[in-house]
Every structure is written in structure tokens, then in C-alpha cells.
Amino acid sequence: MACGKCSKNCNHLDSKEQHENRGCGSKPPCPVCGGESYSVEGKEVKALAKEDLKELVQHPFYWMCSEENCDVGFFTKDEEQLFFLQDLDFRKKEEVSKAKRVKEVTPVILAGGASSRMGENKALMKIDETPIIQWMVCTLESVFEEPVHIITNHPEEYPFLENVIFVKDVIQVEGKNSLVGLYSGLLNIPTDYGFFLPCDMPFVNGEIIEYMTKNLDGEEIYIPYYDGHYQPLHGIYHKNCIEPIRELLEQGQYKLIAFHEQMNLKTISKEEIQQFDKNLESFININQRIEYEEAKKNQRRKRYGNYGERGKN
DSSP, rough: OTTTTOSSOOOSOHHHHHHHTTTOOOOOOOOTTTOOHHHHHHHHHHHBBBBGGGGGOOSSSSEEEEOTOOOOOEEOOSSTTTEEEGBBBBBSHHHHHHHSSSEEEEEEEEEOOOOTTTSGGGGGGGGTTHHHHHHHHHHHHHHHHOEEEEOOGGGGGTTTTSSSEEOOOOOSSSSSOHHHHHHHHHOOOOOSEEEEEEEEOOOHHHHHHHHHHHHOOOOEEEEEEETEETTSSSSSEEEEGGGHHHHHTTTOOOOTTGGGGSSSSSEEEEHHEEEEOTTTTGGGOOSSSSHHHHHHHHHHHHHHHHHHHHOOO
């Protein structure tokens, strides 16, 4: 949709900054009534949306129609995603959103810092103008009741994250170490179980996570296993793992799966995962620059289809 003021190609795929940078400084018109709009953050929309709309409300930027008589509440840059006033619940938002969240497991993100191959903190790299870690926190908040715990020795790098708990490594070792992060998380979470992720998985799937929490049946470790490999950093761990990990750390051993054979372990199969994620996109992580560039392209295609590529120009 062209801008109503300058007729330039300012469409709903554009962020506020992209729109203003085109030179007119105006807001995109409401796609239904054509009236004025104003910007809101995605998390505000998410807080107002009913449970059945929750999965749609993932984008970090939305517009809201300011016309009193318009039926549209919020809309994205993509005109296919409209949130009408009658579908939004402003009174019971807290009760509705918390009722179905997982209570027995705490979400944890291991944010170790700079990557030797990327040369910068992968958690802060942006996809669709949003840091990877912010996409991940948004997804985890939609699944779990407990606040997301971020394991990092540099919480000052994440001033944009709200309602999260920062935890520093309880043992200092040279370089980043996932086993130390797992240990630090288990020691600090308030629940018996923690769901652990690295900080560089932008397409983490809330449905898979919820499925895993519902199928947990007293196991001490629950992780994916497919194509002959375990995925230990997309998994649920019990506090019973603390002592075996402590013993490894005291011996200077840091292999993440070294203690697994001592525990009651359960795996989720490739077939189970593909019920929710056919192409296993949720297990994509960013280790090299070429993977980062491809992830950015994938994100736009997922949200906007083929028009996503044109919307960048």
C-alpha cells in the first residue's frame, strides 16, 4: 500500500524507521478505513491478545488504528494480519495468558558472549531488525510462566530485555562453556526442571517445547535425537543433574553429554519434531556469517512470503 501523504512505496512490511527514512515521515494508513495509525510494540499487542491469537502476535512492531469507529485494533505491515477490536480481550489478559503456561519448568538461554567464528555476540545479531535473543525470549514467554533466565557474565549488553532474570556463571573458565552455563542455570532456577537453549536459535518453536514439557514423565534429561546425533542444547534437565555435572567440572571435563549415561534420559524423535516443524528450522543455529545471512532471508520469507524480499528495497 502506498503512503497516503507522499504516494511512495511505504507499505506495511516496513518498520517505522524504514517508513520514515523514505522521506515523508508519515504513518501507514489503516488497511481497512484508511485512517491515521500509531505505533505500538509487539509485546504490548501480545499482552492484549486472547490465547487463540497468541501465536500470531510474534512480530516486534505493530500499528494501531486511531479512528474510534474503525473495527481494526492492531495490524502488521502484512495486511493479512489484522486484529479486530472484538477479538481482543482487555480485561482478562493476565488470567487468559497465564492459565495455559507451563509452570513446572523454567526457560533458560545460555548467552556466553562473543563467538570465535562470528567475531561478535550472536545473541545481539539482528534478524528482521530484532536481536536473535529477543525473538527467543518472546517465544519462551508464550510457553512458560516462569521468567526467562539468561546465563551471561555481561547482563549490561541486554538493556532491551525486560522481565528476564540474569544469572552469571558460578564457575569462571576461560572462554564460553555450555556445561558451566547448564550448571549455573540448574543451580539458580526456582523449579526442578529447566528448559535450556543456546542464544543463537532464532526459529525456536514453541509448539515443540510445549510438546516436550507435556510428555515429560519423571525423566531427568529429555532432548532431541535425530540423524544419529543428540541435540543437548534444546532440552529439559532436572536438578538431579547438578551433582554429576559438578563432578565433571571438578575434574576439568567440559563435554556436555559426558554425564548423560548416568541419568534417566528420554529422547524426542525426528518424526515427533516434524509434526510441528517439517523442515527442522527450529534447530538452525548461527555459527557462520553465511548461516546468518540465510537466516535473515528465511525469516522474511516465513513472515511475508515472496513479497518479503521485495519489501527490503
